[in-house]
Every structure is written in C-alpha cells, then in structure tokens.
Amino acid sequence: MRDLHARDRRTGSSTTAAARYLPAVLVEFLVQSVQLYAIVGLLFSLAFAWKGAAVVDPVATNATLGFRVLLLPGAALLWPLLAHRWWKAALAGSADIPSDHTEHWQRGSERLRSVALVMWLVLGPALVVVLVVAHLARSNGTPSTRDATQLPTVTSETKLMEDSR
Amino acid sequence: MSVSYRAVQWNAAKKAYDRRLIVVIALYFAVFFLAASVAFETSPLILAMRACGTAAIALLIFILSIGPLARFSPRFSPLLYNRRHLGVTMFLLAFAHAALATLWYHGFGVIDPLTSILESGAAFEGAAQFPFQPLGLAALVILFAMAATSHDFWLRNLSPRVWKLLHLGVYVAFALLVAHVAFGVLQGAIWPGFAWMLAAAAAWIVALHIAAGVKEWRADRVRRALAADGWVRVGEVERIVEETTEGRAKAVVIDDCRKIALYRENGAFSAISGVCAHQGGPLGEGKIIDGCVTCPWHGYQYIASKGQSPPPFFEKIPTYELRIEGRTLYVHPQAKPPGTPVPPCKIAGLEGSPS
Numbered sequence: 001m002r003d004l005h006a007r008d009r010r011t012g013s014s015t016t017a018a019a020r021y022l023p024a025v026l027v028e029f030l031v032q033s034v035q036l037y038a039i040v041g042l043l044f045s046l047a048f049a050w051k052g053a054a055v056v057d058p059v060a061t062n063a064t065l066g067f068r069v070l071l072l073p074g075a076a077l078l079w080p081l082l083a084h085r086w087w088k089a090a091l092a093g094s095a096d097i098p099s100d101h102t103e104h105w106q107r108g109s110e111r112l113r114s115v116a117l118v119m120w121l122v123l124g125p126a127l128v129v130v131l132v133v134a135h136l137a138r139s140n141g142t143p144s145t146r147d148a149t150q151l152p153t154v155t156s157e158t159k160l161m162e163d164s165r
Numbered sequence: 166m167s168v169s170y171r172a173v174q175w176n177a178a179k180k181a182y183d184r185r186l187i188v189v190i191a192l193y194f195a196v197f198f199l200a201a202s203v204a205f206e207t208s209p210l211i212l213a214m215r216a217c218g219t220a221a222i223a224l225l226i227f228i229l230s231i232g233p234l235a236r237f238s239p240r241f242s243p244l245l246y247n248r249r250h251l252g253v254t255m256f257l258l259a260f261a262h263a264a265l266a267t268l269w270y271h272g273f274g275v276i277d278p279l280t281s282i283l284e285s286g287a288a289f290e291g292a293a294q295f296p297f298q299p300l301g302l303a304a305l306v307i308l309f310a311m312a313a314t315s316h317d318f319w320l321r322n323l324s325p326r327v328w329k330l331l332h333l334g335v336y337v338a339f340a341l342l343v344a345h346v347a348f349g350v351l352q353g354a355i356w357p358g359f360a361w362m363l364a365a366a367a368a369w370i371v372a373l374h375i376a377a378g379v380k381e382w383r384a385d386r387v388r389r390a391l392a393a394d395g396w397v398r399v400g401e402v403e404r405i406v407e408e409t410t411e412g413r414a415k416a417v418v419i420d421d422c423r424k425i426a427l428y429r430e431n432g433a434f435s436a437i438s439g440v441c442a443h444q445g446g447p448l449g450e451g452k453i454i455d456g457c458v459t460c461p462w463h464g465y466q467y468i469a470s471k472g473q474s475p476p477p478f479f480e481k482i483p484t485y486e487l488r489i490e491g492r493t494l495y496v497h498p499q500a501k502p503p504g505t506p507v508p509p510c511k512i513a514g515l516e517g518s519p520s
C-alpha cells in the first residue's frame with residue numbers, strides 16, 4: 001500500500017475537458033512528435049557513435065568506447081544537424097569543422113559577455129514578477145480546500161484509488 | 166585539447182575535485198533525510214524526490230555563482246576548472262528528481278507520463294493552480310541539452326560560439342526553475358521558509374551577474390587612441406613593465422571591446438587574443454607555465470609568439486603586432502589570423518628571469 005498522503009492535489013492531473021490550458025490535440029501532436037524524434041535519434045546515435053563521429057571529426061577516429069557512449073545522448077538530440085554534417089563530409093571525402101577563427105566570429109565571441117549582461121537585466125525583473133505573483137497567489141487562496149470538491153476524471157489518481165481498494 | 170577523444174579527461178586535480186563533490190552531496194542527502202523524516206511524515210520516495218530536487222537547485226545556484234565571482238577575484242578560478250562535472254552532476258540530480266516525480270505523480274496513470282505532465286494543473290484558476298510541472302520539464306530539456314553536449318567533441322564540432330550560446334540557456338533554465346519551485350512549493354505549501362530561501366538565492370544570482378557584467382562593460386568601454394598610422398597606443402613602456410611581472414600579462418582592451426593579452430616573457434612582450442579558444446576564458450589573467458600561456462579557466466596552453474598550442478594540440482588564437490616608438494608601446498588593432506607567428510617585441514634593458 002502506498003501512502004496517499006503526498007499524492008495530494010498537486011498532481012493536478014484531474015483534467016476536465018472544458019478547462020484545458022492546452023488543447024488535447026496539440027498535446028497529443030507534441031507528445032507523438034517528441035516520441036518520433038527520440039526514436040529516430042536513438043537509432044541514429046548508435047550509427048553515429050560507431051561510424052559517423054570519425055567521418056565528421058577525424059580526431060574521433062581512435063576514440064575510446066567510453067567516449068562513444070558519452071556521444072549517444074548528444075547525437076540523439078542533434079541528429080538532424082549531425083546527419084547533414086555526416087552526409088556532407090562523406091560526399092566531400094573530408095571533414096569540415098566549423099571554425100570561430102574568422103574575424104566576424106572572433107568579434108562575436110568577444111561580445112557574448114554583453115549579451116549575458118542584457119539577459120540578466122531582463123531576467124532580474126522577470127524573476128521578481130514570478131516571485132511576487134507566486135507570493136500573492138499564496139495569500140489569496142487556501143488552495144488545499146479546492147481539491148476535495150473536484151470530481152476526478154480517469155487519471156492516475158482514480159486508478160490508484162481503485163488499485164488500493 | 167586531446168589528441169583523440171576520451172570519455173573523461175581526469176587528472177589528479179579533477180579527481181580530487183570530484184571526490185569532494187561526491188562527499189558534499191552524500192552529506193547533503195544524509196542531513197536532508199534525517200531532518201525531513203522528522204519534519205514530514207511521508208514516503209521515502211517523496212523524500213528522495215525532494216532531496217534530489219533541492220540538491221540540484223542548490224548545486225545550480227553554486228555553479229551560477231562561480232563565473233561572476235571569478236571575475237571579482239582570481240581566488241575563485243580553481244572552482245571554474247572542473248565546472249563541467251558540476252553541471253553534469255546537477256543534471257543527473259535534476260533528472261532523478263524529475264524521474265521520481267514522474268513515476269510517483271504520473272507513472273501509474275492510464276495516459277503516458279509526458280502527456281500527463283503537460284496536462285498537469287490543467288484546470289487551473291489563478292496562479293496557485295499554475296501548471297508548474299511543464300516549467301520543470303522545459304528546464305530539464307535545456308539542462309539535458311547542455312549535459313549531453315558538454316564533451317569537448319561538441320565544443321569543437323558545434324564551434325565554441327554556438328556551444329557558448331547553447332550554454333547561455335542555463336539562464337533561461339534557472340528562470341524556469343525559480344518559477345517551477347515557487348509555484349510548486351506554493352501549491353504544496355510544504356515549508357514557506359523554502360520559498361524565502363529561493364527568493365534570496367535568486368536575488369543573489371541576479372545581483373552577482375549584473376555586478377560582474379557592469380564591471381566587464383566598464384572595462385570594455387575604455388577606448389584607446391588610434392595613432393595617425395592606424396596603430397593603437399598602449400602606454401609608456403616603463404609603466405607597462407612596472408605593471409607586469411615575468412610570465413604574466415597586461416590585459417588590454419582596444420577598439421570598443423577587443424581584448425588583447427600582452428604577455429611578458431624573457432624580457433620581451435607578445436600580444437595575443439585575450440579570449441581563450443576553448444570557452445572564451447580571460448587569457449589576460451593567465452600565466453606562463455613551461456613556456457606556454459596557460460588559461461586560468463581550464464588550462465589550455467598557447468605559445469605566445471606563435472598563437473597556437475604546443476604540439477600535438479592544435480588550438481589557435483589570433484596574434485597582434487607590437488611596435489615601440491620612443492618610449493611608447495603600440496599594438497596594431499588588426500588581428501593576425503589565428504596561429505600566425507609574430508616575433509616578440511624586445512624591451513631594451515629588460516631581463517627575463519633565469520629559469
């Protein structure tokens with residue numbers, strides 16, 4: 001038996017069709033796209049770690065097994081980019097490592113710090129807003145009363161309740 | 166800067182660093198479990214989830230503090246050295262938290278966990294019902310992208326600039342996490358003190374970054390006069406000699422924000438880019454070790470007069486020409502292509518240290 005204590009209202013899975021903040025079709029589409037992307041990525045990453053990495057970057061030619069394993073998650077994530085690189089390098093017969101060593105890129109990396117400063121000047125006030133809203137929301141409501149009045153639909157909670165009967 | 170890639174480039178210093186990290190996390194877990202099992206009566210799974218979540222956010226705050234602190238004092242630079250391992254550890258903790266939360270709150274349902282997270286808090290009314298879990302998910306995706314691309318292979322193959330931009334995503338992840346925790350903890354009303362700690366930590370991180378950014382921006386604003394022939398005056402030779410010691414550099418900014426490191430070696434000066442080819446570390450704050458300029462961040466090395474790493478490594482940085490006229494040192498603002506050798510500029514009467 002699991003204790004129900006912590007499975008409180010925060011689960012929030014009790015969705016009523018009328019009050020979704022994301023349309024169900026959109027969620028379904030999102031989830032299926034992610035799944036498809038991940039499956040292709042996983043298969044690709046194996047091929048990439050085994051053969052592709054050394055085609056794209058000759059330094060990886062005699063790399064260790066440990067390194068190849070570490071490549072997997074990144075390759076699964078960035079597979080469209082890497083597939084393109086692999087394709088290009090295989091056609092050209094040589095790797096083309098992107099370089100920052102042009103004047104333009106060099107200037108850009110020297111400016112990154114200022115980008116970061118601007119980012120913090122935006123993030124700072126944004127975080128203040130988040131915290132203030134969260135605090136106000138807290139003093140407004142007594143959230144824990146709402147849950148009991150909600151009729152759960154078929155969710156993890158109902159299933160669990162049934163299980164524990 | 167390896168010759169062929171290995172999984173982890175461990176050395177004695179990094180091993181010591183990692184050992185300390187593991188001990189600290191183990192201690193944290195021990196204290197957390199002891200304190201929390203007294204304070205809330207709840208299942209060990211929930212406690213483990215909370216321990217991982219809070220450890221991850223605490224580690225993230227520590228990681229985010231190191232960069233700007235190192236810009237205020239070089240004493241913090243050693244912490245930067247192995248920051249990558251801190252980052253990956255933080256991701257693993259965050260992942261464990263998310264996995265436990267998903268298992269607990271979404272795993273036993275009839276719909277799949279991802280759908281369940283995205284729809285969580287769907288019927289919200291007002292901020293206290295805010296769907297905080299998708300925020301955690303978004304942050305986790307960013308942290309995953311960063312951890313997955315943390316190896317030098319990615320740095321080289323995405324190019325340092327794209328890599329750095331990707332890793333600026335940590336700021337976005339931090340903001341998402343503050344919201345995730347603020348609304349998550351609120352909805353649970355677990356322990357209000359935690360919300361105040363979070364607010365204080367967020368304020369500290371923001372203030373620290375803005376202060377460091379402003380310091381950097383001020384330094385970058387110094388413009389140096391162009392001489393008529395297009396060279397830039399750095400200063401009086403004697404002054405520069407006074408300001409430096411053998412094996413150390415003077416960091417110079419010309420032309421709005423172009424950084425140059427002016428290294429003093431064997432009684433002569435060499436000018437190289439002040440931005441490390443690895444992750445943009447401040448080469449002007451490094452020192453010469455075994456005849457090589459050594460970056461204070463992760464120890465990449467360059468031969469100053471050649472603008473490139475000693476063989477078998479292949480990193481290159483731009484070099485600059487120097488000229489002395491009368492008693493004044495000038496630098497040419499046009500960077501030489503990375504790896505272009507430039508003969509050091511000998512200073513009459515200045516001896517190198519016998520070493």
Ligand code: HEM
Pocket residue numbers: 006010214215216218219221222225259260262263266267270282298301302303304305308342345346349350353355
């Ligand atoms: C898929 C992603 C995530 C999900 C589903 C998730 C879920 C949750 C849930 C349900 C809670 C409330 C827990 C409780 O009952 O105490 C919570 C709180 C928290 N989360 Fe997450 N989270 C996710 C990602 C993250 C990430 C990436 C972090 C990063 C550091 C994080 C840090 C925290 C912290 C510090 C708390 C407050 C302490 C706690 O209650 O555990 N979460 N999260």
Ligand code: FES
Pocket residue numbers: 441442443444445446447460461462463464465
């Ligand atoms: S920035 Fe990493 S070694 Fe210079």
